[in-house]
Amino acid sequence: MAEMVPDAEGIDGVRMTWNNWPKSKVEASKCVIPITASISPIRSHPEIPVLNYAPLRCKTQSCVCILNPYCRVDFAAKIWICPFCFQRNHFPHHYSTISETQFPAELFPQYTTVEYAAFGPESGPALPPVFLFVLDTCVIEEELGFVKSALQQAIVLLPEKALVGFISFGTQVQVHELGFADLSKVYIFRGNKDINKDQVLDQLGLSVSGQRGTYPKGVPNNLVAAGLSRFLLPASDCEYTLNLLLDEIQNDQWPVQTGNRALRCTGVALNIAACLLGACLPGTGARIIALVGGPCTEGPGTIVSKDQSEPVRSHKDLDKDAATHFHKAVKFYDNLAKQLVSQGHVLDLFASALDQVGVAEMKVAVERTGGLVVLAESFGHSVFKDTFRRIFEDGEHSLGLSFNGTLEINCSKDIKVQGIIGPCTSLEKKGPCCADTVVGQGNTTAWKLCGLDKSICLTVFFDISPSERSNSTGVANPQLYLQFVTNYQNPEGQMRFRVTTIMRRWVDSAANAEELVEGFDQETAAVVMARLTSLKMENEEEFDATRWIDRTLIRLCSRFGDYRKDDPSSFTLNPSFSIFPQFMFNLRRSQFVQVFNNSPDETAYFRMLLNRENITNSVVMIQPSLLSYSFNLPPSPALLDVASISADRILLLDSYFSVVIFHGMTIAQWRNMGYHKQPEHQAFAQLLQAPHDDAEMIIRDRFPVPRLVVCDQHGSQARFLLAKLNPSSTYNSAHDVAAGSDVIFTDDVSLQVFFEHLQRLAVQS
Structure with a gap:
């Protein structure tokens, strides 16, 4: 089916709710649907050129603009004018041969996205990818067998130079020293004790007072070398040791009393993993791959007590604030997220259990670091096995897992950035482009993307606030420009610098609404509405999602529909909006809004995938x-x-x-x-x-x-x-059902009834 759909994102990997923008804040508010861009920062495309020289930046301090096809160039004077701040910049000496017939790739009109290979002080030897596996052993023998088999397959698929570490946990945490091949050497930590980074490093023998943190970036000191030779080794060096270790490992032997859950210290294990990577590989790309088979019942990050008479929290408990462990666990994972982001490391979560494991609490750490998340019923299920194998596969089905990235956004002067919904963290870099209102990760023009892949998609929310000067002159540039700059470590370990520059047009929507309507992308708008609804449901108490979606849709149809006042039969919608009401009908009934039949873990899982997938995939989730x-x-x-x-x-x-x-x-x-x-x-x-x-x-x-x-x-x-x-035939209308068809036992309204109500409310005076 993907082959039937044209490539809507094109070379730039950008889709917008509105491709023509209203000129004023008032007109923007009348658009009802927010002005956003959904961007896939490292989407692969065969036509993106890779340039082996440094990018050329505008010399204005507050402007991060990089030379692009929309810059005006004076070839005779060797000057280029920045389209964002209108600064005149001289070309450096090595551009002296440029002319109207001979100019660099970044000025070609079709190359609105270019990628620069490593250059200057940032270039150097390729960094190996790092995978630290954290395995839950509080599972039954059969489940442990499945997960051990998956890990052994993964080790074979890893690149030879990839660094590998291994931690197992149950009632206690075991850090395995892979560099000591002659004998199985393990460091054990108590699972009920909250320990800090210094204590972890002292116990692992990686702490020397006065030396920690003094080494320059990328140059390992003795401590780092010690950590790398003991706990994190190249896959080719430790494959035999690791396979031997997996063969020997048993499920947690700690006795579990009747009527109790197993004691499982997931939070402590992840904290130790983060501390180990922070000591050995600060500022380089690394992933913690957590394989969890049940709820945390011991130490920080606990989501339920060991007593089985206490049920795991439900949506009802969260609504009533009756989930005793929830806020404390979320705070713990929030702090873990901050630590991982500062180190540039990713937390991936593979949760396989019939019960909940705490995905709702861990969501903050996984999402802020750009981690992958998979929820399955068993480690033996194809949902886990096939997905886990895909992480390490090469070739056309490779995910293109990349590391340790940053994203910067530059906008034309009347545009402000409110924030981003998606797997990233604000770097709190204030600038003239920051808006007063915040949506998601805001108050910044730069974000940290610890983990990226080819399909990752972020939604950027914009605000329009024309300056008084541009209002008073009444002369505004008819074009607006946005530039997305992504710096990241690619799967081969090389640093890459991708620049995407896009242009859109301002339109006077008060005088001519048709131009505005023609630029509406209803698929992107549906996904943005779903992401915004999910965000509001999590962050706003007493938020009625269904009512908010309905009101927004009524306002949109009232603003852009064609009708006579108080005559529902006269109502028609422009083709640009024609399937948007249908998307909203399905969104109201989707798992993102209706949480009744899902656990908090499942709801968190669905929303995390909605927030990170591209528009085409997200539309399939909604409809x-x-x-x-x-x-x-x-x-x-x-x-x-x-x-x-x-x-x-x-x-x-x-x-x-x-x-x-x-x-x-x-x-x-x-x-x-x-x-x-x-x-x-x-x-x-x-x-x-x-x-x-x-x-x-x-x-x-x-x-x-x-x-x-x-x-x-x-x-x-x-x-x-x-x-x-769509329940067009229910138990109430069973007499209308065609032979061989079916009925749905529901009180939900059908799409036809929904649309009739929408028409009636949209045309009201």
């Missing part, structure tokens, strides 16, 4: 895609409606987190009778196989790997499909 397979027609898109169910059809639903193959009643009966195995029914065998092949394609390109559900009409697992369909 799943449905394909229909039948004898008479080739596979074709079907309406996301219960009316699409038919006894002689197969449906394929992609809701991002799960892929459902749904067989109609007749198809299921024929399959059960074995018709597809008979030579004369080859067409039926092909019909049965087609959705499986398409599902395989979706699963192969998706990260995390979705759950595959194969079900039949009226079967128990059919709920995975029915929950996503």
